[in-house]
Amino acid sequence: METNDYRTISSGNFQNPAIWETWNGAAWIPTLLKPDRNNNIFIDQGNEVRLMQNEEAKNVYLFSAASPGRKLNLQNFELQVYGALRGMDKTAGIFIINSVTNATTDWIYPETGKIVFKGISRTVVDRISWSANTTNSRFTVVFEPDFGETLIVNSAFKANRFIIQSGTVIQTVNTMGIPACSTFSFNTQAIFNGSNPYGDLIIEPLATLISACSAPLSAIIRRSESIPGALFHLKPTGNLILSGNIPTMDVANFIMEGSVYYSSNTGNQQMLRSTMATSGRFKTYQNLFFENAATKTLNDSIFLRGNFVYLNGGAVLDRPTFLRFEGAGAQQIINLEMDLHQIEVNKPSGTLLTNNNLRIKSNFLMKNGRVDFGGNRLFLNTSGNGFYTYQGGSWLNLSQLVYNQIPMGLNGSNAAFPFEDFYQGGIREVRLLGNSPGGNLSIRFLEFPGADWDPSFNDSDGTPILYQLYSFFEFSGLNAGTDDLELRISAKNLIVDDVDDLRIVSLGQAAPGTHLPGLDPDKLWARRQLTFGELNNQTLTVGSFRIMSILPVTWLETSAKRIAAGAKVNWSTAKETNNHKFKILQSLGNVASFKSIGEVPSWGDSDIVQHYEFEHHDFYGAQPVYFKIEQVDKDGKSTLSKVFRMINSQNPDRISGVKIWPNPYSSGRVSIVLSEFFEPKTTIVQIHNPQGVILYHDLLDKLSLEKELEGLKPGLYFISFVDRENHQYLRLLKD
Structure with missing residues (x-):
């Protein structure tokens, strides 16, 4: 015991000092004050403490040996605990730790009341002083530590509901004696949904649960050994981190709106599973992360609404797996060259972005949405025994499609390839029939x-x-x-x-x-x-065969520069026919959120160059600012300029594109000046002959251009420089 500990001497209201005595270091004495967060409290045999308002305590000791009586009546209030929840017994008047809780009906009650763990990092229940053997734990548990703090659950824990409100909760595998998962389980009284699924565990936004539990040990969550819980809800920006190799969770309903991390460091880690017949069959994730040294084996079916991210460690293995991308917003595949059995893209809106090649062993179903390949390649049917089906959607920035073992009969489903035109807009679909x-x-x-x-x-x-x-x-x-x-x-x-x-x-x-x-x-x-x-x-x-039959506006110039009041946008056209107006579109910080900021009327039909300008008054700060111009004709049809970036007016040289000399070239050293908007490590250089055949293709930082040019025959060539946001090309004459 510690000085200023409290013990009960009778039943009554928590706030009534008359039910408490305090320890002065030598003896128990009467007190004039109720306990607070700095005091341990001992609720003795036969005493029931009732809350009339929210109260605080440090460590809470509840008599849990034979005939304890009811201990805590929480009513609708919170007992905010800044230490641990512990069971105790008494020998010769001295309190001792007891490793079991008590099965007395409503030992802690009712379900409208809450035990709330607050404060700094610590263990809040431990196997040496707590258990889940009582079927009548009738209350709600809330984990609400301070920002950045961690609470450890080192014992099985039973309640009506668990809420991880903030911080991190670690669910251990306790090794004191026979190893056991510190399972979260729920009240089994028949008044709570009979023998059907009951009990919720909720992870609130920004909160985290880390579980080390793995089969054949008990599940992470369940109601009892034969009945699942009702709900596991991982809310947006919440995190579930699984380090066990066979994580098991038995609940009727899963809602995964946050991020799930598979983080085992040894062996082979399976994905989350259920074992009971009445448990839900979990397939849908928001964000998936893979990290640490264990290999990770995917489930047979995964429906993904967010990102698929490989952080580090062991390989991610196909089961074989069917993976569907179905999110309405942006999704990403990060740091992983997928090679799965079957992939489906069925996005009602938004873009799927990948920063690696995408490989599909058998079946690829392109149903809806946009895939931005980021300059990477798509490999279809690498096993040779699958199929490709196109129903809708588009592919942006796809450098190469490699389709293995194409069908004998080609049609608008299995031989339709929806390349998106970055410069002209629209889907430049290629279709083979026959x-x-x-x-x-x-x-x-x-x-x-x-x-x-x-x-x-x-x-x-x-x-x-x-x-x-x-x-x-x-x-x-x-x-x-x-x-x-x-x-x-x-x-x-x-x-x-x-x-x-x-x-x-x-x-x-x-x-x-x-x-x-x-x-x-x-x-x-x-x-x-x-x-x-x-x-x-x-x-x-x-x-x-008619010069006016296809008329995307030929933008002779598009530029934007910073001025004192905001931005000045300039553009010019070579020819205009039936043109009505121009819309100026702006995106801040990236090229994904363009909005109209103004309009300029056309000066009318013309066969000569016409110049336009537009000023937009705003404070931009240091963020990059992007523009594009939408040309709208009198029939309502429109075309778009390329995307261009605002520059500082004091640095006009920054808008220069690519220069190469000497030009014409015969032999010797080649010098290249590249706009600073290009990223050298990701810029691709290509040399084409006049027929468009690529003669050379490599990253700029691996460039050996002199060697390639000296090997060319005399004539005209095209050299292109491409990264994710920029595309410049020039003509080179080889002597």
């Missing part, structure tokens, strides 16, 4: 801003081609085949007067095969008939 000889298919979408308004060649039927996009598709890796194939490329989001004007062309020359009339006023299909073998090693894009 029979194939099987084998593999590789498609690369190489994107460049703008269009060639004077390509100066004729189609194979003699029709002059007066327009073609600079961006193009590169097909390779195909088996030879003589069956007829229909190739379609969508011109969606381009301004098209007549869909029949559309053509599929190669770069600077006619495409192989025969032109087919355009189709579908919505999809705006450009079509070509050719054999499967003719498609191999071709670079193809959308063209037109």
Whole structure:
């Protein structure tokens, strides 16, 4: 005992000093004050203490040996505990620790009252002084430590409800004697939902539960050995960290709105499971994290609404696994090159971003939503025995599609590839229709801003081609085949007067095969008939035989600079027809949240360059600011400029793009000046010939450009520099 400890001498109200005595270091004496957070309290045999308001105590000792009587009547109030909850016995008038609780009805009651653990880090229940053997623990437990503090549960604990309000709670595997999980279990009195699931455990926002429990030990949560709890609710920004290799949780309903970490450090860790027939079958996560040295084996089905993050450690293993991305907002795959049996993307809105290649062993179902590949590659059907199905959605920044063992019969479901056009907007879908000889298919979408308004060649039927996009598709890796194939490329989001004007062309020359009339006023299909073998090693894009049939605005200049009052945005156009106005769109801090900040009317139809400017008065601070211009014609159709960033007016040189010299080049050293907006470690350099064939492809920081250029034949080449936010290209003449 400690000086100023309290003990009861009778039943009564907590706030009544007459029911308490205090220890003065030598004897128990009467007191004039009730206990507070600095005092241990001992509630003796036969005494019941009733709360009339919220009260405080340090360590709470409850007589738990034979015939204890009711101990705590919490009513609707909180007993805020700054120490631990402990059972006790008495020998010769001296209080001693007792390792069991008592099964007396309503020993602590009612369920509307709360034991609230507050304060600093410590153990709040311990196996040496507590247990869950009573079936009548009729109260709510709240863990509410100070910010950044940790509470340890080192004994099985039973109540009507557990709430982790703040801080961190650690649920241990207690090794005092036979190892046992410090299970959270719930009251089994029949008045609480009979013999059906009962009891909730809730992790509030920013709070964390760390559990070391693992089968064959008891579950993390359950009502009893044969009945599950009712609810486990992990709220947004809450955390569940699992370090046991076979974590088990038996509740009827799971709501996972926060983050779940699989954190075992040895062996092979399985994902969370249930064992009882009436438990829910848990599949849906918000955020998933994998860390530490154990290998992690995924469940057979996972439905993910947030992020999939590999932090460190052992491999993440396919079971085989079906993984569905179904969140309405942004989702990310971070630090992991997935190679799973089956993946489905079915997002009602938002973008799935990956910073690594994505591999699917068998089946890929693209149903809805956008996938931003961040310049990485997509590998389909790597096992050779699966399928690909497209229903909707789009792919942005996909550097290469590798489709293994394509079907013999190609259609709008298994051979539709929804590449999104970064510069022109819209989905530049590629579709193959007809029979194939099987084998593999590789498609690369190489994107460049703008269009060639004077390509100066004729189609194979003699029709002059007066327009073609600079961006193009590169097909390779195909088996030879003589069956007829229909190739379609969508011109969606381009301004098209007549869909029949559309053509599929190669770069600077006619495409192989025969032109087919355009189709579908919505999809705006450009079509070509050719054999499967003719498609191999071709670079193809959308063209037109009428210069006005496709009219994305050609932005000669787009720039924004900081001024004293805010920002000045400038742009110019080479040609305008039927144009109504321009909308100025702005995004702060990133390129994902553009909003309109103003409009400027068109100056009318013109065949000469027209210049525009717009001032926006605002305080921007140090954050990056991005703009783009939306051109709206009189029919309501629109096109977008590329994204550009505001610069400081005192540093005009920062807007310069890419320079390379000497140009023309024959041999020797090559010098490159790159805009500071490019990130050298992620910038990709590509050299193309005039037909669009890639001759060289590597990261800028691994560049050996002199060696590559010296090996080229004399002629004209294109060099592109691409990172996630910037894309510049230039022409180089090799002597």
